[in-house]
Amino acid sequence: MPDAPAKHVALYADGSCHGNPGPGGWAAILECNGQAKELFGAERATTNNQMELRAVIEGLNALREACSVEVWSDSRYVIDGMTSWLASWKRRGWQTANRKPVKNVELWQALDAAAAVHRVTWHWVRGHDGHVQNERCDQLANDAIRQMLSA
Numbered sequence: 001m002p003d004a005p006a007k008h009v010a011l012y013a014d015g016s017c018h019g020n021p022g023p024g025g026w027a028a029i030l031e032c033n034g035q036a037k038e039l040f041g042a043e044r045a046t047t048n049n050q051m052e053l054r055a056v057i058e059g060l061n062a063l064r065e066a067c068s069v070e071v072w073s074d075s076r077y078v079i080d081g082m083t084s085w086l087a088s089w090k091r092r093g094w095q096t097a098n099r100k101p102v103k104n105v106e107l108w109q110a111l112d113a114a115a116a117v118h119r120v121t122w123h124w125v126r127g128h129d130g131h132v133q134n135e136r137c138d139q140l141a142n143d144a145i146r147q148m149l150s151a
Contacts, residue, residue: 006014007032007067011059011137011144014074014127014137015051018145024051025148028059029133036064042148049077051141052106060114069118074127074134083122086112 010031017024024046030037039058043051052075060069073079086108089095094102094109102108125131128138 007065009069010072011054011056011069012072012133012137013055013059013078013103014141015048015053015055015132016138016141016145017046017048017051018107021045021047022137023046023145023149025141025144026051026055027137027144028055028056028138030059030062030136031133032067038091038136038140040144042141042144044148047104049075050104050107052066052078053104053111055137057107057111057114060120063118065089067118068121070121070123072123072131072133074124074125074131076124079122079124081108082111082115082120109137 012029013027015024015026023041023042023044025042027038027040039062041058056071056073056078064067088097089102089108094105098100105141125134127134
């Protein structure tokens with residue numbers, strides 16, 4: 001983990017999928033020094049877990065320098081993956097404890113690389129429970145899906 005950088009960023013992330021698999025969207029909000037930046041996108045054929053991962057990857061990759069980042073996500077898949085499962089997967093050559101290939105391995109590898117640049121603290125937030133930034137990310141992700149499908 002890198003030394004603690006001076007810049008502190010809060011990253012809120014959420015993914016959504018209409019059908020699983022189906023069309024999906026992701027969104028991230030970056031907050032730093034009283035400023036906020038919203039990022040979002042969509043894919044035609046994906047899963048909810050893939051969009052949850054993509055949201056955090058895109059948020060981290062949008063940072064132009066190493067930062068101290070607090071990631072807030074309602075995805076246990078993302079939070080548990082980064083805090084509990086990742087080291088074991090890597091030791092086993094990206095295999096689960098049952099010796100099966102890790103699902104979404106390319107996204108996990110991208111998230112691992114994106115997080116390695118920063119000093120990241122991971123936080124789980126209950127989804128659809130009135131958390132302002134989480135609700136906004138959910139709205140942005142779903143709006144991205146609708147925009148893509150209507151284009």
